[in-house]
Amino acid sequence: MRQHRTVILPSFATIFLCSLLLSASFTAFGAVMRILSMEKNLYALEAFLPESVGEDSLTVIQNRLEHTKFIDSVTFVSADSALADFRKHFSGEMLDLVEGNPIPPFFRVTLVEDHKNPATLIEVKNNLSRMDFFEEVQAPVQWVEKISAWKFRMLFWPICVSVLLLFTLSLIICNSVRLSLLSRRLLVENMKYAGGSHFFIEFPFVLQGAFQGVVGSGLAVILLAVVLNSVADAFPIVAANLTGLGSCLALVVLLVTALSGYFSYRTVRGFLSIKRNEQD
Template sequence: MFGQLGYLISESFRGWKQHRTVILPSLLTIFLCSLLLTSSFTALGVSFKLISVEKSLYVVEAFLSEDVPEDSIPVIKTRLEHTRHVESVSFVSADSALADFRNHFSADMLDLVEGNPIPAFFRVSLSKEARNPLDLSEVRHAIAEESYFEEVQAPIKWASRIASWKFKMVFWPICVSILLLITLSLIICNSVRLSLMSRKLLVENMKYAGGSYLFIEFPFVLEGAAQGFVGSSAAILLLGLMIKSVVKMFPIVATGVEYFLIVALFTVFLETILAGYFSFRTVRSFLFEKKGEQD
């Protein structure tokens, strides 16, 4: 049994040398398609990351004037909670705002001013149904009309951009990924088909000698799966080095590609399985055709 397995494995890799004029162009094409496919999956992951943080954009920050008495804060908070489209309201004191600023930015920025330059403010979150740029703008204008607020801020431009790009950010990477998977399948099928034609006599002799379908199919399935694995692995290695260089230059990009390793492993696994499966289908169809011709 182990002798047969060794022969089948050696036969599958012998084809790489004997049929390199077929295998090498196929590997190069798989490599290029894998590079684009992994890039598409990575872009899709970044899109989902942006969509997941989109809800954090639908927040209005209303900064209190310095002359607002502290005992009026509960009244203002209640008033804000009754504003249309508002889900929750939280009060951030000046000291808490300063501590949060120090955690996220350099303390050197505060050395140029005396005291605490950051005023107390209310953080107003919109309800789930109102998470759109139009309602965000409406709530911001409604709060800005109140006299006890010095400044009212909301990321309306960013919310508008993500809302307008959301469909495209998901739709196009999915379309490109499906197209590339179809292209990869056709490339692998064609490569295995050419390899079969060049080894037609060997396959027929194995069949006449009583070889089972599994015995005949195994070398070709392993050969196809190896092509998918090598091509996709090389593409992911190159893309990983490119992303590493980009992250070094622009560290902010790291949050968008934090799932690259998962995407890479998924791509290699997917392409190896697809390559093996379509190789199996191609060889099985070839054997059934020959059986039909004999009948």
């Protein structure tokens, strides 16, 4: 490898760059899948009640909501429970500016699984808003519309880029091994004429390809992991979405190494087959 470094180093650098882009693409795809997995939780509404509502009225309202079209579950949240939940997620300094409990009781309503789409969410929100029971009805309509509009592109581009990079990696590895073969063509032919088996000739090239793959992709994923961890330290919300990053990066290393070894084997086997046909 030192003797033929002028051939190996450019392909090694290219494998490193492609592996870095591939790791970033896989990471982006994982982030998209986490966003889409949380999308179903957005199809929920909060219907706020007046502060003075009797128990009998709550039972009547809940029963009516449960029999409303497209509604799956109805949960009553008291003012005290809402305040306690608010304090868990936000600073208490925001509540120090007001007296008492500013959060009214409300019903949390979720949609049935088969009708979790923006159109149904808007329809249910409008239906609840027309009811006289509620002072206000809130739903993340803008968020679900944006995610629904961008869902295809959010999935298509990471997959498309990943496939393109894998194809590029395959071409790079094939060309690298082919150039390495051409630079050592006389040695390979002498080994073959001396009675060397296919395995004896192929093994060094396969080992070289696998070595390039594991080192190039390994350095790429280490660099990406360092960058992402630095970003996560600065932005805690990023850290919360890095679950499974290690498995994703390990998959990239295994995939690139397997591709490097396989295409090295295919290239050398094809070269030896051509030589055998020429002899015949």
